[in-house]
Amino acid sequence: MKEITILSGKGGTGKTSITAALASIAKNTVFCDNDVDAADLHLILHPEIKEKHIYEGAWVAEINEEQCNNCGICFTHCRFDAIHDINSQYTINPLQCEGCRLCERVCPSNAIISERSLNNTWYVSDTRFGKMVHATMGPGEENSGKLVSEIRRKAREIASKTNADFILNDGPPGIGCTAISSITGTNSVLLVIEPTLSGLHDIKRLIELVRTFKIPMNAIINKSDINTEVTKKIEEYLKNNVIRLLAKIPFNETFVDAMIKGQSIIEYAPDSEISQALKYIWSEISKEENEKTFHLVTNE
Numbered sequence: 146m147k148e149i150t151i152l153s154g155k156g157g158t159g160k161t162s163i164t165a166a167l168a169s170i171a172k173n174t175v176f177c178d179n180d181v182d183a184a185d186l187h188l189i190l191h192p193e194i195k196e197k198h199i200y201e202g203a204w205v206a207e208i209n210e211e212q213c214n215n216c217g218i219c220f221t222h223c224r225f226d227a228i229h230d231i232n233s234q235y236t237i238n239p240l241q242c243e244g245c246r247l248c249e250r251v252c253p254s255n256a257i258i259s260e261r262s263l264n265n266t267w268y269v270s271d272t273r274f275g276k277m278v279h280a281t282m283g284p285g286e287e288n289s290g291k292l293v294s295e296i297r298r299k300a301r302e303i304a305s306k307t308n309a310d311f312i313l314n315d316g317p318p319g320i321g322c323t324a325i326s327s328i329t330g331t332n333s334v335l336l337v338i339e340p341t342l343s344g345l346h347d348i349k350r351l352i353e354l355v356r357t358f359k360i361p362m363n364a365i366i367n368k369s370d371i372n373t374e375v376t377k378k379i380e381e382y383l384k385n386n387v388i389r390l391l392a393k394i395p396f397n398e399t400f401v402d403a404m405i406k407g408q409s410i411i412e413y414a415p416d417s418e419i420s421q422a423l424k425y426i427w428s429e430i431s432k433e434e435n436e437k438t439f440h441l442v443t444n445e
């Protein structure tokens with residue numbers, strides 16, 4: 146079983162549309178939406194939820210007003226300015242509380258208790274392409290990296306029980322803790338790059354991160370015709386870093402049309418040139434033997 150993670154250095158590169166397209170080609174595959182902070186793969190895969198699980202989030206402190214004598218000790222100790230004096234009553238703003246539990250220890254009246262937040266949920270679902278594991282996080286919730294590890298663990302469990310050939314992870318943008326959790330232990334990374342200066346800057350940081358894990362990378366330049374100069378710089382950077390460029394996909398509104406219909410581009414426009422390119426990309430990342438690069442016809 147091979148685990149493939151699709152990543153981008155920044156948001157808005159079209160990563161999820163590409164993941165959904167590959168999902169509709171991949172056979173015997175478990176899908177996992179690792180972008181738990183802004184999950185959107187479900188918009189195309191339309192999961193039918195079969196299991197629902199609460200994921201305990203960070204600790205959040207709360208003051209019991211009846212036990213509190215308003216001494217202010219917690220207020221002076223909180224390093225995160227989460228405790229406020231409102232109408233002569235100390236109170237904790239749960240969105241500012243970092244769950245360090247110091248206030249609980251220093252309160253002389255035992256008036257503070259901390260509980261794990263229960264605002265995060267993860268799911269196992271059926272989709273028309275196969276099983277999917279995904280999650281939703283409550284507003285202001287933290288520990289998203291641990292939640293990614295949890296849903297990836299579940300995806301592996303399902304893949305093992307069902308003898309799946311692949312796990313396809315829709316990773317988060319950027320290089321934060323969710324990206325690190327998505328990269329750890331995966332077999333291969335597909336980079337989706339947008340040819341803008343910020344896209345180039347962010348992909349360099351992501352490549353440096355993935356390299357520390359010694360995981361093989363392939364790349365796609367999406368919307369390759371929106372800035373041909375930067376596209377050339379990205380191609381050069383990939384070449385210098387021995388990263389295979391599998392395809393340059395020009396900007397195409399068909400992606401948007403397919404998304405509006407709630408379909409992958411493979412379903413919406415199966416005979417389009419882009420769909421052919423995506424089939425080629427899947428055949429390459431699922432075997433990783435071929436050194437060819439697929440170039441769509443562009444105006445470059």
Ligand code: SF4
Nearest residue numbers: 213214216217219252
């Ligand atoms: S330390 Fe305890 S008693 Fe003092 S203000 Fe805070 S909650 Fe109230």
Ligand code: SF4
Nearest residue numbers: 223242243245246248
């Ligand atoms: S748990 Fe920590 S961050 Fe939260 S209110 Fe208490 S001292 Fe402040």
